[in-house]
Amino acid sequence: MKKTPSAAGSTKETSLKKFLNERKPMLDDVKHSIYLWKKTPLALIGTVIIGLFLLVALFAPLLAPYDPIATDLSRKLEAPSAAHPFGLDQFGRDVLSRVIMGTRIEVQIIFIISIISIAIGLIVGIVAGYFGGIVDEILMRITDIFLAFPRLVLAMAFAAALRPTLANAIVAISLVEWTVYARLARAEAIKVRSQPYIEAIKAIGASDFKIMMFHVLPMSISPVIVQLTMRMGTIILTAASLGFLGLGAQPPLPEWGAIVSDGRSYLMNNWWITAFPGMAIAITVLGFNLLGDGIRDILDPRIRR
Amino acid sequence: MQRRRGDLLDISGLKVVFDTYAGQVKALNGVELWMNHGERLGVVGETGCGKSVTALSVMRLIDEPGKIIEGNILFEGKDLTALSEGELNMIRGKDIAMIFQEPVAALNPVMKVGAQIVENIEWQRKSAAQERGSPLQTVQIMRDMLKFVGLDWQRTENLYPHELSGGMAQRVMIAMALSSKPKLLIADEPTSALDVTIQAQILNLLNSLVKETRTAVLLITHAMGVAAQFCDFIAVMYAGNVVEYGSLHAIFDNPLHPYTKGLLKAVPKIGRTDELQSIPGIVPDLIDPPSGCRFHPRCPHRGPACDKAQPRFEPVGGESEADRHHVACFLYQKDH
Amino acid sequence: MELGSFIIKRLSLMVLVIFGVLIIVFIVTRIIPADPVGAILGGNAPPEAVDAMRHQLGLDKPIFAQLVDYLGGIFRGNLGNSLVSSRPVITDILEYLPATIELAISSIIFAVVLGVTLGLLSAVFRNRFIDHFSRVFSILGISLPGFWLGLIMILIFYYKLGWLPSGGQYDMFVFPTRTTGLVLLDAMINGEWNVFFNGIKHLILPTFILGYSSTASIARIMRASMLDVLHQNYIRTARAKGLPKKVVILRHALKNALIPVITIVGLEFGGLLSGAVLTETIFSWPGLGRYIVNSLLTLDYPAISGGTIFIALMYSVVNLAVDILYAAVDPRMRA
Ligand SMILES: Nc1ncnc2c1ncn2[C@@H]1O[C@H](COP(=O)(O)OP(=O)(O)OP(=O)(O)O)[C@@H](O)[C@H]1O
Numbered sequence: 020m021k022k023t024p025s026a027a028g029s030t031k032e033t034s035l036k037k038f039l040n041e042r043k044p045m046l047d048d049v050k051h052s053i054y055l056w057k058k059t060p061l062a063l064i065g066t067v068i069i070g071l072f073l074l075v076a077l078f079a080p081l082l083a084p085y086d087p088i089a090t091d092l093s094r095k096l097e098a099p100s101a102a103h104p105f106g107l108d109q110f111g112r113d114v115l116s117r118v119i120m121g122t123r124i125e126v127q128i129i130f131i132i133s134i135i136s137i138a139i140g141l142i143v144g145i146v147a148g149y150f151g152g153i154v155d156e157i158l159m160r161i162t163d164i165f166l167a168f169p170r171l172v173l174a175m176a177f178a179a180a181l182r183p184t185l186a187n188a189i190v191a192i193s194l195v196e197w198t199v200y201a202r203l204a205r206a207e208a209i210k211v212r213s214q215p216y217i218e219a220i221k222a223i224g225a226s227d228f229k230i231m232m233f234h235v236l237p238m239s240i241s242p243v244i245v246q247l248t249m250r251m252g253t254i255i256l257t258a259a260s261l262g263f264l265g266l267g268a269q270p271p272l273p274e275w276g277a278i279v280s281d282g283r284s285y286l287m288n289n290w291w292i293t294a295f296p297g298m299a300i301a302i303t304v305l306g307f308n309l310l311g312d313g314i315r316d317i318l319d320p321r322i323r324r
Numbered sequence: 325m326q327r328r329r330g331d332l333l334d335i336s337g338l339k340v341v342f343d344t345y346a347g348q349v350k351a352l353n354g355v356e357l358w359m360n361h362g363e364r365l366g367v368v369g370e371t372g373c374g375k376s377v378t379a380l381s382v383m384r385l386i387d388e389p390g391k392i393i394e395g396n397i398l399f400e401g402k403d404l405t406a407l408s409e410g411e412l413n414m415i416r417g418k419d420i421a422m423i424f425q426e427p428v429a430a431l432n433p434v435m436k437v438g439a440q441i442v443e444n445i446e447w448q449r450k451s452a453a454q455e456r457g458s459p460l461q462t463v464q465i466m467r468d469m470l471k472f473v474g475l476d477w478q479r480t481e482n483l484y485p486h487e488l489s490g491g492m493a494q495r496v497m498i499a500m501a502l503s504s505k506p507k508l509l510i511a512d513e514p515t516s517a518l519d520v521t522i523q524a525q526i527l528n529l530l531n532s533l534v535k536e537t538r539t540a541v542l543l544i545t546h547a548m549g550v551a552a553q554f555c556d557f558i559a560v561m562y563a564g565n566v567v568e569y570g571s572l573h574a575i576f577d578n579p580l581h582p583y584t585k586g587l588l589k590a591v592p593k594i595g596r597t598d599e600l601q602s603i604p605g606i607v608p609d610l611i612d613p614p615s616g617c618r619f620h621p622r623c624p625h626r627g628p629a630c631d632k633a634q635p636r637f638e639p640v641g642g643e644s645e646a647d648r649h650h651v652a653c654f655l656y657q658k659d660h
Numbered sequence: 661m662e663l664g665s666f667i668i669k670r671l672s673l674m675v676l677v678i679f680g681v682l683i684i685v686f687i688v689t690r691i692i693p694a695d696p697v698g699a700i701l702g703g704n705a706p707p708e709a710v711d712a713m714r715h716q717l718g719l720d721k722p723i724f725a726q727l728v729d730y731l732g733g734i735f736r737g738n739l740g741n742s743l744v745s746s747r748p749v750i751t752d753i754l755e756y757l758p759a760t761i762e763l764a765i766s767s768i769i770f771a772v773v774l775g776v777t778l779g780l781l782s783a784v785f786r787n788r789f790i791d792h793f794s795r796v797f798s799i800l801g802i803s804l805p806g807f808w809l810g811l812i813m814i815l816i817f818y819y820k821l822g823w824l825p826s827g828g829q830y831d832m833f834v835f836p837t838r839t840t841g842l843v844l845l846d847a848m849i850n851g852e853w854n855v856f857f858n859g860i861k862h863l864i865l866p867t868f869i870l871g872y873s874s875t876a877s878i879a880r881i882m883r884a885s886m887l888d889v890l891h892q893n894y895i896r897t898a899r900a901k902g903l904p905k906k907v908v909i910l911r912h913a914l915k916n917a918l919i920p921v922i923t924i925v926g927l928e929f930g931g932l933l934s935g936a937v938l939t940e941t942i943f944s945w946p947g948l949g950r951y952i953v954n955s956l957l958t959l960d961y962p963a964i965s966g967g968t969i970f971i972a973l974m975y976s977v978v979n980l981a982v983d984i985l986y987a988a989v990d991p992r993m994r995a
C-alpha cells in the first residue's frame with residue numbers, strides 16, 4: 020500500500036481511496052480484532068507455534084547440534100539420549116538435527132508453492148471474472164477439470180511425471196493448489212467489474228490490463244491471503260505425503276515426510292526415527308490450522324459482534 | 325408480593341440484561357404491564373426500546389447471553405419466571421402462542437406448512453395428556469384452521485415456506501398459533517414486514533379471529549395508528565420501561581408522559597397507520613443508559629430531579645378505575 | 661420435473677469434465693515425461709530395444725494420433741497393458757477396486773456418523789466439556805498427518821499391544837470365497853463368519869486413519885451449521901410451540917443443519933480417495949491407491965493413467981450423487 024505508482028494518475032487515486040474506504044471498517048476494527056485475538060487462546064497458540072517454527076528455520080544451522088547428513092554407521096539406530104534427544108537413524112544421523120534442518124525445507128515448500136499457486140490462481144480468476152462470457156466459461160471448466168481429481172492423486176501424478184524431486188513436488192502441488200485462489204479471485208473480479216466507477220474509468224480510456232492490475236488485483240489480494248493462511252497446513256501435509264511416498268524430496272534431504280518414511284522399516288524397535296519428524300509435521304500443521312481458524316473467526320461478522 | 329392486577333397476565337418489575345463483549349445491555353429496566361382475559365393490549369415504542377424482549381420474556385425464550393435478573397411474570401397467577409423448562413413447555417404454544425415479524429423465516433424451510441401446523445396440534449394434545457386423536461382428526465383441524473384464516477387448504481398444506489408470500493405465511497402462522505386455542509396470543513409486529521395492503525388484511529383477519537375466539541392479544545407495533553385501531557389498552561415503552569399505560573381513551577385523549585405526547589404529535593389523527601415520527605434526540609445506549617429517568621436527556625419538561633432517580637410507575641388520580649391510567653414521570657408524582 | 665432437468669444439466673457438465681480429465685491424464689502420462697522409455701528400460705538400453713519400446717507404446721506417432729489412439733482405446737474400455745504385470749490394466753483395476761470401495765465406504769460411514777454426532781453435541785452443548793473435546797479432536801484430525809498417525813497406531817496396537825493386525829484385508833490363514841470382491845459382504849453372503857470377524861479386525865485401524873480427517877471436517881462444519889440453524893427464527897417458532905429441546909433439535913434443527921454437511925461429504929470423498937493412497941500404502945491394503953503408488957514409483961504409465969482416470973471417475977460420480985441428494989433434500993433448491 021505504501022508504494023503509489025505515479026503512472027496511473029488520478030484514476031488510481033480514486034480507486035485507492037475507494038479501496039481504503041471499503042476496507043475501512045476492517046481498519047477501524049483493528050483494536051477489536053486484537054481484542055478477539057487475545058480472547059481466542061487457540062489462535063494465540065497457533066501464532067506462537069508458527070513464530071517458533073519460523074525462528075527455528077531462520078537459525079537452523081545454529082540450532083542443529085550435528086550435521087544432518089553426516090553418516091556414522093557405527094552408531095546407527097541408537098536410542099534417544101541426552102546427547103541425541105531424538106536418537107540416531109539407520110545411518111547414524113542425528114534425528115533432531117535432521118528435523119531442525121527440515122524446517123528450512125518446509126518453509127521453502129510453503130513459500131514457493133504459495134507464490135506459484137497464487138500467481139496462477141489470480142491470473143486465471145481475474146481474467147475469467149473480469150471478461151466473463153466465453154472466457155470465463157472456458158477457464159472455469161478447466162478449473163473444474165482440475166477439481167475433478169482428488170488433490171493428492173493429481174499432485175502425485177504430476178510429481179511422478181516430472182521425475183520425483185523436491186522442486187518437482189513443489190511444482191506439482193502448485194499445479195493443484197491454484198484452483199482455490201482462482202475461484203476466489205474470480206468472485207472478487209465479478210464484484211469489481213459491476214461497480215459503476217469501473218465504467219467511468221473505462222470511459223476515460225483505461226485499458227483492460229490496467230483495470231485488472233490496479234483495480235481488480237488489489238481487491239482480490241486480501242481474500243486470497245486469508246484463504247492462504249488456511250491452506251498452509253494442507254500444503255505441508257501434501258508435501259510431506261509426497262515425500263513419504265517417495266514422490267517428493269529424495270534422500271538424503273531431511274524433508275519431514277521423507278524422514279518418516281525412512282523410519283518405517285525400523286518402526287518396531289526404533290520408533291524415534293518415525294515419531295519425532297511426524298510430531299514436527301503435526302505441530303506445525305496444527306499451528307497453521309489454529310492460526311487460520313483464528314483469522315477466519317476474527318473476520319467472521321457473526322462472531323465479531 | 326403485590327396484588328394481582330390482571331387475571332391473565334401481570335408483569336411487574338421485569339429486568340432483563342444481555343452480556344455482550346461491549347458491556348451489559350440493560351434491555352428491560354423494571355417493566356410493568358398487565359391484562360385480563362380477552363383483552364387486547366398494544367405495546368408501542370421506538371425501535372430498540374425492549375418490546376420484543378418483553379414478549380420473549382413472557383414466552384421465557386430469552387437466550388444466552390440474555391437473562392431475566394429481576395421481576396415476576398404472573399400468568400393466571402403462576403409465576404412464569406419460576407417454572408422449569410418442562411413446565412413452561414406445557415404453557416408455550418398451548419396457553420400462550422406467538423407470531424413473529426418475518427413469517428417466512430419463522431417457518432421451517434424443509435417442512436411442509438401443513439405438517440408444521442399438525443405438529444403443533446398434536447403436541448398440544450399430547451402435553452395436555454388428552455386423547456391422542458386420530459391422525460385424520462388432526463389433519464382435519466389443520467385444514468379447518470387454514471380455511472379459518474382464509475387460505476385454500478388444498479393448495480396450501482403441501483407447500484414449503486419459500487413458496488408462500490409474506491401475507492400467506494403470516495396467515496399460516498396465525499392458523500398455527502390459534503390451532504391450540506391459546507388464552508393469549510403474542511403478536512410481535514406481525515405486519516411490519518408486509519406490504520401495506522396486506523398489512524390491513526392481516527390486521528382485520530386477526531381482529532375478527534380473536535373476537536370470535538375471545539383470545540387475548542398482546543400486540544407489539546411501531547405504529548400508534550395500528551394500536552389505536554386494534555387495541556383496548558396501550559402501553560408505551562421507552563428504553564426498557566413502560567412509561568405510560570392505560571386504556572385507548574386515556575392514552576389518546578389524555579396523554580401525560582412527555583414521550584407519549586411526542587409520539588402522538590407525530591400522529592395527528594387516529595386511524596392513520598404511518599410509522600412514528602422520531603422525537604428530537606436519539607434513542608439512548610442501553611449499555612450505559614442515562615441516569616434517573618431514561619428519557620430525561622430528550623425531555624422538554626426536564627426538571628432537577630429527573631436525572632437523580634427513576635420515577636415511580638403510579639396510577640393517575642382522578643380518573644376512572646377502568647382506564648387503568650398509569651404513568652412514570654416526576655411531573656405527576658404526588659410527593660414531588 | 662425441475663430435479664430431472666437439474667440432473668441432466670449436471671450430467672452433461674460431468675461428461676465435459678471427464679473428457680478434460682482424460683486430456684490431463686494424457687498430458688501427464690504422455691507429454692510431460694521427458695523420456696518414458698528410458699525410464700522403463702534404464703539409461704543404457706540398446707537403441708533397437710528403445711525403438712521397439714517406443715513403437716509398442718505408440719510413441720513414434722505424432723502427438724495428435726497418439727491422443728486419438730488413447731481416447732479410442734478408453735472408449736473401447738481398453739486402458740492398455742500394465743508394463744509391470746503385463747496384464748490389461750482394466751483387469752488389474754477391477755481386481756484392486758473392491759478393496760478400495762470397502763475401505764472408502766466404511767471410512768465415510770465412520771466419518772459421517774461420528775462427525776455429525778460430535779458436531780451436533782458440540783453445538784448444542786456449546787462451551788461445555790463435549791464441545792471442547794470435540795473441537796480438540798477435530799483440530800487434531802485435520803492436523804495430524806494420517807500416514808504418521810497410522811504408523812504410530814501400528815506401533816501401539818500391533819507391536820506393543822498385539823490387539824490388532826498391522827495390515828492386509830485378512831490374515832494369511834483365512835481363505836475367503838470371492839463372490840463380489842468385497843470381503844465383508846462375501847463373508848456374509850457365504851456365511852464365513854470367521855472371515856467376517858477377521859476382516860473387521862483388519863478394517864478397524866485403516867478405517868479410523870482414513871476416516872479421521874473427514875470426521876474432523878464434518879464435525880467442524882456440522883457444529884458451525886448447527887449453531888447457525890439454532891439462531892434461526894424457525895427454531896424460535898418451534899420452541900414457542902412448547903416442543904421439548906430434544907424434539908426441536910432432532911426434528912427442526914438437524915435436517916436444516918445437515919444440508920451444508922451433504923456438500924462437504926462430497927468434497928471429503930476426494931480427500932478420502934487421496935487418503936486411501938497413503939492408508940493403503942501403510943496398511944498393505946490391496947486397493948487401487950496402493951496400485952497407483954506402485955505404478956507411479958515404477959513409471960508404469962498405462963497403469964498410472966488407468967488408475968488415475970478411475971479415481972477421478974469415482975470422485976466425479978460421488979459428487980454428482982451428492983449434488984442430486986442436495987437438491988432432493990433442500991426444497992428451496994428445486995424451485
Ligand atoms: N441477543 C441480544 N444481545 C444483545 N442485546 C440484545 C439482544 N436482544 C436484544 N438486545 C437489546 O435489547 C434492547 C431491546 O431490544 P428489542 O428487540 O426488544 O427491541 P424492540 O423494541 O423489539 O425493537 P424493534 O422495534 O426494532 O423490534 C435493544 O437495545 C437490543 O440491543
Ligand SMILES: [Mg+2]
Pocket residue numbers: 375376377512
Ligand atoms: Mg422487536
